[in-house]
Amino acid sequence: MDINQLEVLVTVAREKSFSRAAEALDRTQPAISQAIRRLEDDVGEKLFDRSSKDGTLTYAGEVLLEHAEAMLSLRANAKNAIRELKGLRRGKVTISANEHTVFFLLPVIEEFLRRHPTIKIEVQRGVASRIPKQITAREVELGVISFSPDDTSLVSVPIATDDLVMIVSPEHPLAGRGTVSIGDVADENFIAHNAPSPYRRRVIEAFAKHRVELQISVELPSLEAIKLLVMKNVGVALVPRLAVRAEIENGRLSEINIRELQLTRELNIIYRRNAQLSHAAEAFLEAARSPKTASEKK
Numbered sequence: 275m276d277i278n279q280l281e282v283l284v285t286v287a288r289e290k291s292f293s294r295a296a297e298a299l300d301r302t303q304p305a306i307s308q309a310i311r312r313l314e315d316d317v318g319e320k321l322f323d324r325s326s327k328d329g330t331l332t333y334a335g336e337v338l339l340e341h342a343e344a345m346l347s348l349r350a351n352a353k354n355a356i357r358e359l360k361g362l363r364r365g366k367v368t369i370s371a372n373e374h375t376v377f378f379l380l381p382v383i384e385e386f387l388r389r390h391p392t393i394k395i396e397v398q399r400g401v402a403s404r405i406p407k408q409i410t411a412r413e414v415e416l417g418v419i420s421f422s423p424d425d426t427s428l429v430s431v432p433i434a435t436d437d438l439v440m441i442v443s444p445e446h447p448l449a450g451r452g453t454v455s456i457g458d459v460a461d462e463n464f465i466a467h468n469a470p471s472p473y474r475r476r477v478i479e480a481f482a483k484h485r486v487e488l489q490i491s492v493e494l495p496s497l498e499a500i501k502l503l504v505m506k507n508v509g510v511a512l513v514p515r516l517a518v519r520a521e522i523e524n525g526r527l528s529e530i531n532i533r534e535l536q537l538t539r540e541l542n543i544i545y546r547r548n549a550q551l552s553h554a555a556e557a558f559l560e561a562a563r564s565p566k567t568a569s570e571k572k
Contacts, residue, residue, distance in 0.1 A: 275316040282313070283339060283342050285298055319332070365393050367394075368414040370399075370405045373497050377514070382558070389557070398414060405418075406544060412546070418541060420436070420514075420539040428545065429546070432541070437539070438473060438513070438539070439529050441518050441521075441529060442504065443507035448528075448530055449528035456533070465500050465503050466490045467495070467496075468495055
């Protein structure tokens with residue numbers, strides 16, 4: 275038995291006529307009769323009372339009709355669900371980002387939900403070095419990282435750039451200086467994130483190159499905790515600008531550029547090269563590339 279035979283059964287029962295069912299389905303009456311005979315052969319029971327001229331079902335036909343209507347309803351629901359996915363009326367996009375790159379996502383999420391308010395966004399907290407593996411393992415569809423992975427099975431799409439800046443409390447003596455030399459911060463106590471990264475290594479190398487001791491007095495696992503300590507004037511920190519943009523704009527932190535330490539990160543969205551991205555993921559990439567979100571990420 276197949277879904278088309280069940281559709282014929284339901285139509286004949288509804289129209290109470292083989293000829294009217296043929297007209298409704300745009301088929302010939304012999305084709306309708308043949309479909310019913312094949313269905314009866316499949317189930318081993320007569321489905322219509324041939325002595326009746328109004329398409330009266332047998333008891334076996336009534337039982338099968340109930341299941342046929344349920345199956346046709348499931349098919350219709352499945353088609354509607356797929357149309358809703360394609361039309362971005364339902365669905366989900368899964369993304370992995372670390373504590374820094376998640377700040378890049380905020381304006382993108384805002385723009386995406388403005389366009390597609392019924393799509394769910396699920397952002398998992400990932401470790402930067404593991405995010406490419408999460409993508410290849412199909413744990414998430416998209417990843418946001420601040421480097422280009424070596425894995426050729428991944429596509430890396432540059433979306434934005436971010437600079438490393440020094441932050442200080444507004445009460446700090448350097449607040450308002452704008453730009454200083456690396457020697458000007460030789461006596462500062464730095465609060466650092468304890469996660470290893472290429473940028474941490476480059477900072478250490480830059481201080482060593484200029485024969486300035488980098489005094490790390492506190493190491494923490496959280497950017498939010500680092501910002502709070504800097505606000506309390508416990509020390510200074512080097513952080514991605516995106517992570518502190520709001521606090522700089524509202525005056526809770528002051529931004530300082532170190533002349534010899536100009537580090538710019540390129541932020542990338544990555545996904546599997548041969549993947550058939552969901553409609554939601556494609557739309558998220560489009561939102562990330564939009565001029566509106568690009569201006570908000572600067």
